[in-house]
Amino acid sequence: MTFKILYKDKKTNARLGLLTTKSGDIETPFFMPVATKATAKYLSTDDLISMKAKASISNAFLLSVRPNSETIRNAGGLSKFMSFNGITFTDSGGFQMYSPHIYLKSNDSGVFFKDPLNGEKFFITPEKNMKIQLEIGADVAMCLDTMPLLEHSKSAITEAVRKTTLWAKKCKEIHNNLQKKISKNKRQLLFGITQGGIYSDIRELSVKQLVEINFDGYALGGLALGESKEEEYKMIEISKLLLPEEKPVYLMGAGNPLELLEAISRGIDIFDSRFPTKSARRGTLFTSKGRISISNQKYKFDKSPIDFSCSCFVCKNYSKSYIRHLVSQEEGSGMRLTSYHNLFFLISLLEKVRDAIKKGSFNHFKEKFKKTYKDYINIEEK
RNA sequence: GCGGUUGUAGUUUAAUGGUAGAACAACGGACUGUGGCUCCGUAGACGAGAGUUCGAUUCUCUCCUUCCGCU
Numbered sequence: 001m002t003f004k005i006l007y008k009d010k011k012t013n014a015r016l017g018l019l020t021t022k023s024g025d026i027e028t029p030f031f032m033p034v035a036t037k038a039t040a041k042y043l044s045t046d047d048l049i050s051m052k053a054k055a056s057i058s059n060a061f062l063l064s065v066r067p068n069s070e071t072i073r074n075a076g077g078l079s080k081f082m083s084f085n086g087i088t089f090t091d092s093g094g095f096q097m098y099s100p101h102i103y104l105k106s107n108d109s110g111v112f113f114k115d116p117l118n119g120e121k122f123f124i125t126p127e128k129n130m131k132i133q134l135e136i137g138a139d140v141a142m143c144l145d146t147m148p149l150l151e152h153s154k155s156a157i158t159e160a161v162r163k164t165t166l167w168a169k170k171c172k173e174i175h176n177n178l179q180k181k182i183s184k185n186k187r188q189l190l191f192g193i194t195q196g197g198i199y200s201d202i203r204e205l206s207v208k209q210l211v212e213i214n215f216d217g218y219a220l221g222g223l224a225l226g227e228s229k230e231e232e233y234k235m236i237e238i239s240k241l242l243l244p245e246e247k248p249v250y251l252m253g254a255g256n257p258l259e260l261l262e263a264i265s266r267g268i269d270i271f272d273s274r275f276p277t278k279s280a281r282r283g284t285l286f287t288s289k290g291r292i293s294i295s296n297q298k299y300k301f302d303k304s305p306i307d308f309s310c311s312c313f314v315c316k317n318y319s320k321s322y323i324r325h326l327v328s329q330e331e332g333s334g335m336r337l338t339s340y341h342n343l344f345f346l347i348s349l350l351e352k353v354r355d356a357i358k359k360g361s362f363n364h365f366k367e368k369f370k371k372t373y374k375d376y377i378n379i380e381e382k
Numbered sequence: 383g384c385g386g387u388u389g390u391a392g393u394u395u396a397a398u399g400g401u402a403g404a405a406c407a408a409c410g411g412a413c414u415g416u417g418g419c420u421c422c423g424u425a426g427a428c429g430a431g432a433g434u435u436c437g438a439u440u441c442u443c444u445c446c447u448u449c450c451g452c453u
Contacts, residue, residue, distance in 0.1 A: 096417090117417075
């Protein structure tokens with residue numbers, strides 16, 4: 001109902017779907033920029049719209065601290081607050097357990113965070129988190145999950161999965177109750193998040209437990225965090241075997257161009273990542289030939305654009321030499337240009353992917369891209 | 383001109399009669415559900431000359447240099 005598969009690739013598990021939300025429909029697969037505090041760093045909402053970002057994801061917990069969820073509800077919800085005409089997602093804040101600056105501890109009832117700016121403590125429960133996410137009013141909410149670190153022991157990851165499932169059940173129940181009186185086409189969707197690190201058996205258990213709860217979509221969490229690509233792809237494959245075909249699947253955090261193509265060919269529909277913007281701020285840029293470091297000396301006198309085959313306004317107007325100068329001086333305007341370019345690159349890459357799936361040429365497109373795009377991930381695989 | 387003072391990497395500096403250490407800057411790399419200020423790696427210096435000494439960046443002398451004062 002909320003997700004329809006329109007095209008299926010014959011050679012791979014790639015598919016093109018249509019996700020329906022209260023703010024409208026969006027074609028999958030898509031990549032959404034991370035707008036943690038209701039803005040993609042260094043970019044305005046106009047920038048997101050002009051690069052054709054059709055969705056963005058913000059952080060419900062951080063927004064509930066500043067400005068607070070009431071301010072956003074008062075504005076008419078997240079998309080109106082940030083004047084965005086696309087689909088909005090909110091992440092629960094569970095991922096912040098990964099950040100030692102704000103994470104304190106957790107138990108079966110919830111998780112303790114502290115505000116690093118003033119030391120204020122917060123206790124986030126699934127109940128509170130669902131209320132916050134509904135108040136903020138994104139089109140898609142994410143369950144509060146427990147985020148184990150990659151290096152954690154197998155028993156710690158098993159424990160994280162147990163807690164994640166427990167909270168997922170609570171989230172679903174509360175989310176349903178809170179939206180009982182809301183008509184179907186105005187409802188916020190809720191996605192469950194699976195954990196399990198890179199252990200097949202725990203990952204499978206997590207997926208099975210969440211499928212039983214029946215969410216609008218499923219996310220794979222705790223991946224794209226430093227494990228090998230083989231391990232990551234394997235986790236996608238075993239998860240997809242257990243996930244219902246007719247539900248959208250979201251690989252959280254993945255943002256490397258090659259990685260996206262590999263994930264799409266394994267049946268992933270949704271992506272988000274801070275990788276393109278964080279890389280951009282430090283001068284690592286995506287081009288059709290691979291990644292480049294704009295701060296390299298060899299670009300000092302280079303008058304050519306970042307990528308001749310890119311049609312973004314940055315590549316139309318600015319030289320590598322100029323962008324190199326701005327980035328090396330840590331100028332905000334430079335970070336805006338590089339962030340814009342990297343996001344534009346991923347968004348238009350996925351546009352091409354959707355086009356290829358429609359035409360039945362996805363696999364050809366992927367193989368061609370892999371040949372021309374130089375990245376250490378590609379080298380590592382061979 | 384005289385008296386004092388100073389001289390170590392591009393910059394700010396540490397230590398030492400026995401292979402000069404750091405921080406920024408530079409150069410190269412990493413960043414994957416973001417509280418921008420991160421991490422890893424590489425390269426780079428004893429002002430010049432003479433003397434004492436097995437050995438001098440260190441001690442002595444001369445020159446040059448920095449800054450201060452006096453004429």
